[in-house]
Amino acid sequence: MSHADNCILAQHCSLAGSDKCNALCSSYIAVHGYNGAGGRIAAASIPADYQKATLQNSPARGDQAAAYKVIDAYVNTFQRQFSEESERIKSLYLYSESPGTGKTTSAAAILNEYIVRHFIGSVQRNRQALDRPGYFLDVNAWQELYTEFTRPHVPEDIAGPASREYYRQMQHARLAPFAVLDDIGVRAATDGFRGDLHSVINYRVTNGLPTVYTSNVAIGELAQVFDKRLADRVRDMCGVVEFKGGSKRGIRK
């Protein structure tokens, strides 16, 4: 296997596959880190299974042709991040009724694309790329952390680390120029957790920061899962992309 297979910059790189294409390449280190640590992909906290997802290698591309037409056009708007005057980058809501249709894979691929374009665009403009241009928040895992430290009688040595990690993730999800909020609207949320999720979304929308949401709840029904105010915020400057068909989980391509 060529080293280029490990690098999401490969398709844009003139050195890909050459003898200069190796783990010591400064661009590779900037994106993927050195010796398994650091780099902008790790800073984005994309789950391991989805870290190498690209729009080209996504197994969903073939089956979800209509969705990928929209997504391909969408990522071309990422160049707007470098110009003050241009229109805002919109948000996207990736939705399917059925689980396992490729939403999270596609959201991670979109985030990776943002990171790649941010890194290359910054280098081309002689600017320092941000350390964390994008962030992936697994809303389920984040809710589990919330439950861990708000449960009654939970010992401090468990509650302390869980709450610190919870607020760390919340801060990154708020502030990142680009974010994925993966799996919003799945489980009954307490008022406290709902308030925090609302505050993340509200901050992003108010500051014009684009977000890719994934969900099994139709955007029109979000008001029933959360509340109307939050549902209205999600809909702000947001395109809906529907993923069709049943679960492809476990199918190898």
Ligand SMILES: Nc1ncnc2c1ncn2[C@@H]1O[C@H](COP(=O)(O)OP(=O)(O)OP(=O)(O)O)[C@@H](O)[C@H]1O
């Ligand atoms: N069209 C497809 N063909 C083959 N495999 C696919 C396809 N779409 C997704 N997969 C695979 O199915 C698994 C689930 O994909 P993913 O996590 O992106 O789905 P999801 O829509 O986010 O599911 P959920 O609604 O449960 O969160 C992954 O391993 C992915 O590679």
Ligand SMILES: [Mg+2]
């Ligand atoms: Mg998912």
